[in-house]
Amino acid sequence: MARMKFLVDAERCIECNGCVTACKNENEVPWGVNRRRVVTINDGVVGAEKSISVACMHCSDAPCMAVCPVDCFYRTEDGVVLHDKDLCIGCGYCFYACPFGAPQFPQAGAFGLRGKMDKCTFCAGGPEADRSEAEFKKYGRNRLAEGKLPACAEMCSTKALLGGDGDVIADIYRERVVRRGKGSEVWGWGTAYGPGKPGAQPAAGGKS
Amino acid sequence: MRRAALGAAVLFAALFVGGCGESEQVVVYKQGKYQGKPDTQPWDNAPLAAEQRGGNWTKSDRGSWETAINQRAMGQHEHKRIYNQ
Numbered sequence: 317m318a319r320m321k322f323l324v325d326a327e328r329c330i331e332c333n334g335c336v337t338a339c340k341n342e343n344e345v346p347w348g349v350n351r352r353r354v355v356t357i358n359d360g361v362v363g364a365e366k367s368i369s370v371a372c373m374h375c376s377d378a379p380c381m382a383v384c385p386v387d388c389f390y391r392t393e394d395g396v397v398l399h400d401k402d403l404c405i406g407c408g409y410c411f412y413a414c415p416f417g418a419p420q421f422p423q424a425g426a427f428g429l430r431g432k433m434d435k436c437t438f439c440a441g442g443p444e445a446d447r448s449e450a451e452f453k454k455y456g457r458n459r460l461a462e463g464k465l466p467a468c469a470e471m472c473s474t475k476a477l478l479g480g481d482g483d484v485i486a487d488i489y490r491e492r493v494v495r496r497g498k499g500s501e502v503w504g505w506g507t508a509y510g511p512g513k514p515g516a517q518p519a520a521g522g523k524s
Numbered sequence: 525m526r527r528a529a530l531g532a533a534v535l536f537a538a539l540f541v542g543g544c545g546e547s548e549q550v551v552v553y554k555q556g557k558y559q560g561k562p563d564t565q566p567w568d569n570a571p572l573a574a575e576q577r578g579g580n581w582t583k584s585d586r587g588s589w590e591t592a593i594n595q596r597a598m599g600q601h602e603h604k605r606i607y608n609q
C-alpha cells in the first residue's frame with residue numbers, strides 16, 4: 317500500500333527554487349501563497365550552508381487535522397492529507413498547529429481579509445471531480461490522477477527533492493547515501509535507512 | 525425561626541459538601557470526522573492519452589496504478605535511470 321511522502325536531501329539542494337516555481341506554475345497558486353518554500357540555514361557560511369525544500373509533509377498523524385474546528389481535512393487511501401475548501405472557514409488553527417508552516421492563507425483587501433486555507437496537495441487535487449476545471453481552480457492540478465508525481469519533485473534538477481511512495485523514495489535515498497558515504501546524519505540512520513551502518517551495502521529488498 | 529435556621533443550615537451543608545465534589549476537570553478529546561465532500565481515488569480515472577500520461581494502468585485497479593507510479597518514482601534514481609546500475 318503506497319503512502320505518499322516527500323524526502324529532501326540537504327546534501328543536494330542548491331537553493332535554486334525550481335520546486336517553488338514548478339509548484340506555482342503547475343497549480344497556478346495565487347499571489348502571496350507559497351505552497352512550497354526553500355529554507356536555508358547558515359546562509360553564506362562556507363561549508364555550513366544547507367538548504368531544504370519545505371511544504372506539507374502529509375503527516376501520518378496530522379496536527380492540522382486534529383485541530384480543525386470544522387473537520388475539513390481528510391487523508392486519502394494513498395496517505396495524502398487534503399482538505400475541502402468549501403468547508404474551510406479560514407480560522408488559521410491549522411497554521412498554528414503545523415510544525416512546517418504549510419497552511420497558507422491568501423490575503424486581499426485593505427484589512428488583510430484572510431481567505432480559505434491553501435496548502436500543498438501532493439498534486440492530488442481535492443474533493444471535486446478528478447481532472448475537472450473546478451478541481452484545478454480550487455486545488456490545482458491532480459497529477460496523481462494522471463499517473464504523475466508532484467511537479468516540484470519531478471522538476472528538481474539535482475533530485476534533492478524526492479516524492480512518491482515512502483518505501484520507494486527511502487530506498488532511492490538509502491542507496492544514494494551508501495554510495496556517497498555521507499548524509500545519514502541529517503535524518504538519522506536508523507530512522508531513514510533501516511538497520512545497518514553507513515557505508516554498508518543495503519540488504520536486498522530491504523525497507524527502511 | 526427555627527425552621528429558617530434549619531433550612532439555612534441544610535443549604536449551607538449542601539453547598540459545603542458540593543464544593544468537595546470531584547467532577548471531571550480534563551477535557552476529553554474526541555477525534556473529529558471529515559465533514560466534507562467525498563473524493564475519488566486517482567486509480568478510478570482512466571489513463572490519459574499516451575502522449576500526455578505519466579503511466580499506464582487499468583481503471584479502478586489500485587495495484588496497477590501503484591506499479592505505474594512507483595515505476596515513475598524510480599525515474600528519480602539517477603544511478604538506475606542513467607547508469608543502469
